[in-house]
Amino acid sequence: MLVDDALIDKLSRLSMLEFDAAEREEIKADLEKMIGFVDKLKELDTTGVEPLLHMAGEVNVLREDVPGGMLTQAEALQNAPLHNEAFFLVPKVIKKDEA
Template sequence: MKITKEILYKTAHLARLNVDESKQDQMVNDLQKMVDWVDKLKEVDTEGVEPLTGMSFEKDQLREDKIQEHLSNARVFKNAPKHDSTYFRVPKVIK
């Protein structure tokens, strides 16, 4: 695949990037190198190789889901600087 300035601008538009006019030739060259590298992967013989779904064959160890004692509101709010009977009170951050 040949990377052109039109492909560069379309890709930049889709990625919401601004392309500096003075660097467009370098960006086209860099993108072309990336595409060439990916095309080179097509030459690798992958016959009989199982696709990976992850980079590790380890299994997740999950704990049993049991109902346990939970903290009371009094204990939860004990160290809170500001609270009411149900919620933590925090400074307003959105205008």
């Protein structure tokens, strides 16, 4: 994979970050090192090696689901920074298109 200015520009747009010239060169060098490392791993013979799905041998180790006490509505609301008598109050996050 070629790491060039076009790739850095695309990554900059996708990540919504701006880089100065020195940062761009540093990012380019880092990406080339990462891609080189992955290419080096492709040279390994993995015949007969099972894929690693989990870091530990145990899968889905869950605790027993034990029901506990419930909070009252007043207890649930007592530490909320904004609330009325019945609900949490949160900032509006959905904006309507004004077309």
